[in-house]
Structures are given as structure tokens and as C-alpha cells.
Amino acid sequence: MLAIDALEGIPVLPEHSAVIIDEGHELVDRATAAVTSELNVPMIERALSRGRKHIDSRTYEMLQQAGEDFDDCLRLAAEPLAGPTQLKPVGSDVTLALTVIRDACHQAITEINADKESKDPESLAAKQHARGAIEEVHDTAGALLAGDDFDVIWLDPGEGRSPSLKLAPLSVAGLLREALFAKSPVVMTSATLTVGGGFDSLVASLGLSDEQVTTMDVGSPFDHAKQGILYVAKDLPAPGREGVAMEALDELAELIEAAGGRTLALFSSWRGVDRAAEYLRVRLDSRRFPLLVQKKGDSVGSLVQRFADDHPSTLLGTVSLWQGVDVPGESCIQVIIDRIPFPRPDDPLLSARQRAVDEAGGSGFRAISVPKAGLLLAQGAGRLIRGASDRGVVSILDSRLATAGYGRALRASLPPFWYTTDRATVLTSLTRLRDELDSRD
Structure with a gap:
């Protein structure tokens, strides 16, 4: 919830004057997971299933074909891989498939927003779910296309599942500094905040300076x-x-x-x-x-x-x-x-x-x-x-x-x-x- 509130800008926490984070040693990993984007064919198929009744058949077919092309590209690229592998650069065929997916989703969202006939609660809810699923695919494809040197894009072969293309920032320190530490006092607790007997590694991973933090090791109740x-x-x-x-x-x-x-x-x-x-x-x-x-x-x-x-x-x-x-x-x-x-x-x-x-x-x-x-x-x-x-x-x-x-x-x-x-x-x-x-x- 903290990651959603702070990093994704969706207010889910009540008003507060301070934040206390237990198991603080997990903050960087949790923040990374929260801002990691992932796109695979099941996501596209889910968007198609929910949007079928709300978009033009030509738009549906364009997104369906783009999804199939995307799947073919990922499976071909995944064949020689033993595990998740960074793509640097992303292949032109994958880039083309992502572009078509993004553009088809944009068209689908435009058509859903233009639909004024759905007025009963059930139809409105179905339209909202369709728009949400398609927007997720659109935004993820856009993020993958916009990735730069400060992002890492990799292919996960899936091991029996559909392959996925993933993106995460090289560092979440800046995000945490701006979205969390700059807004209110933060207290982090954990039995394992120190490495090598000190807090240096933790402070560095959070993108903070020694002057910005106060550290305290209270020891253990055990001998x-x-x-x-x-x-x-x-x-x-x-x-x-x-x-x-x-x-x-x-x-x-x-x-x-x-x-x-x-x-x-x-x-x-x-x-x-x-x-x-x-x-x-x-x-x-x-x-x-x-x-x-x-x-x-x-x-x-x-x-x-x-x-x-x-x-x-x-x-x-x-x-x-x-x-x-x-x-x-x-x-x-x-x-x-x-x-x-x-x-x-x-x-x-x-x-x-x-x-x-x-x-x-x-x-x-x-x-x-x-x-x-x-x-x-x-x-x-x-x-x-x-x-x-x-x-x-x-x-x-x-x-x-x-x-x-x-x-x-x-x-x-x-x-x-x-x-x-x-x-x-x-x-x-x-x-x-x-x-x-x-x-x-």
C-alpha cells in the first residue's frame, strides 16, 4: 500500500504526518517490484476479452494480431535463453510489435470513451473494466518503448508459462527520495538493517546522505x-x-x-x-x-x-x-x-x-x-x-x-x-x- 500511495501516486493511505516502515531492509526490493512493468500475451488476451463488446472489430483484430506477433517475437528470442536475460538493445521486431500494441490500445480506449450508449450500472462497470485492462497494456507498452539508459529491460522466458517482457528502473533511490523521504519523516525498523555492522549500504541504496539520516542500533535482548x-x-x-x-x-x-x-x-x-x-x-x-x-x-x-x-x-x-x-x-x-x-x-x-x-x-x-x-x-x-x-x-x-x-x-x-x-x-x-x-x- 505504501508503494502504491507513494510511488504510483494513488492515494490509498489516510492523512499522516510520519511513516513507520517495519522490515525496512525490504523497502528497495518492494519499491522495485511496485514500479516494475511487465507485458505478456495473457495480459493482452485479458484486455481483448474484456474489450471485445466495446471496440470496433477492426481495432480488435489489429490488437489481436499485434499480440500474436509479440508472442512470436518473445518465444523466438527466448529459445536460446537459460533464464531471464537483459535485452540491450530491444530488437526491432519487438519494438514494432510494441508500437502496434500501444497504438491499437490507444484506438480502443478512444472508442470506449466515445461509447455513450452504455448507461445501466452493469454495462458501465463492464466498460470500466475493459478500459482499465486496455489502459494497462497501453501504458506498459508505452513504458517499454520509452525505456532509456536509466531503465533495465529483460526477457523472462517463463519456464512453462508465456514469456514476458519486463522493465524496471536501474535505481529506485530517486523515486523514494522524492515520493517518500522528501514528504514526511520516515522511521525504518528491522532486525537486519545493518550490513558489516553499519548502515552505509542501506543509506546508499536509498539515495540518501549521512546528513539526512539518523541511525541507531539498539542491539539484541539475547546474549x-x-x-x-x-x-x-x-x-x-x-x-x-x-x-x-x-x-x-x-x-x-x-x-x-x-x-x-x-x-x-x-x-x-x-x-x-x-x-x-x-x-x-x-x-x-x-x-x-x-x-x-x-x-x-x-x-x-x-x-x-x-x-x-x-x-x-x-x-x-x-x-x-x-x-x-x-x-x-x-x-x-x-x-x-x-x-x-x-x-x-x-x-x-x-x-x-x-x-x-x-x-x-x-x-x-x-x-x-x-x-x-x-x-x-x-x-x-x-x-x-x-x-x-x-x-x-x-x-x-x-x-x-x-x-x-x-x-x-x-x-x-x-x-x-x-x-x-x-x-x-x-x-x-x-x-x-x-x-x-x-x-x-
């Missing part, structure tokens, strides 16, 4: 250094593109065994979840170590509840479990993270933002990828200590956190656990905690 251990598996090979390495799977199994289950294992991809599940089903005794595996489409709430109710269980999951999972007590004494969650290198928008920083003389990797990874890493590690009596270990199976130059900044983004790279120490600590909890049952 992380006494309640938890941060273990980085320094001796493992660095993760590669082939997925979770066998050495990491062996370490994963030994850590789960030492903890007696009671483990939330977070992976950066579905492929990692599936590979780990396949390995653990063979390696671990399912009666002693029940395994819960997240699948696409699963209800996160019910899955987490099963994990909380079954103390010896281990839950394997991906992105949706990195945030918001709250399992205090002995059901979760260990969080394992398979690798540093850097953004996908094929993300066209983030890649373009990184290149822009590089071209300006900075480091796009450190300005874009490291902060995003740090925030998500902190969210994942934050699943461990949920109460004053909780204890446990965050185990990260990515040696780069200990060896790479950016590792220190990422570790500083995490809660201040006691830090070690000694595997034997961690296994001993987990075993002692497991035995203590088992003795209570």
Missing part, C-alpha cells in the same frame, strides 16, 4: 556470544556451480547426527534441497532422524509446525524458510546454511545495477551482491536464537566466509555468536547439548 556458536567449515572446498559438494553433504550429516536432529537446514536453491534430501535418506536412520523436506507449493506454516512438534526432526528448505520461521526451544538447536546466499548471477536487474557501479568506478559486487547476501545470511542465522533460554549452533558450509576478503564484512552482519572454524569443537558442543536435552525426555 548471542553465550547462547550460540557460529561455525564456518573452513576446510571444505568453496561451493561451485555443480551444487552441494560431497564433502559438504558428509559434514551436513555429521552435524545433524551430533545435534540429534533438531536442525533447520537452509539451502540457496531447490536443487540443493533435493540433493541433500537424497543423500540424507541413505546416510541417516529415518527412525532416529526424521527428515522433513520442503517442496514447491508446500504450506510453510504447517511444515514448520511439524518441525516444531517433532523434536528429533530435521527440516530442509529454501528461500521461504530463511525469514519469519520462529521455532524457539529444543526443536531447533542448529541452523545449517549451505552457502553464502549471493544473488543469482543471471538476475538481469541486479547484474545491470552491479555493472552501473563498476562503470562509475566502484565495486558492483561489494555494493550490490555483498549487502544482499549479508542481509539474507543474517535472516537465516536469526532462526536459531528465538528466546532467552535457547542455545545452539549456526553452521555455515561455505569456507569463503572464513577465507575470502569479504568474509569479515559478512560475518559482521550476523548476530555476535562465539565464532570458530574448529569442527571438533562444534561437534563436541552439539553432542553435549543433545545429550542434555535427551536426558530431559
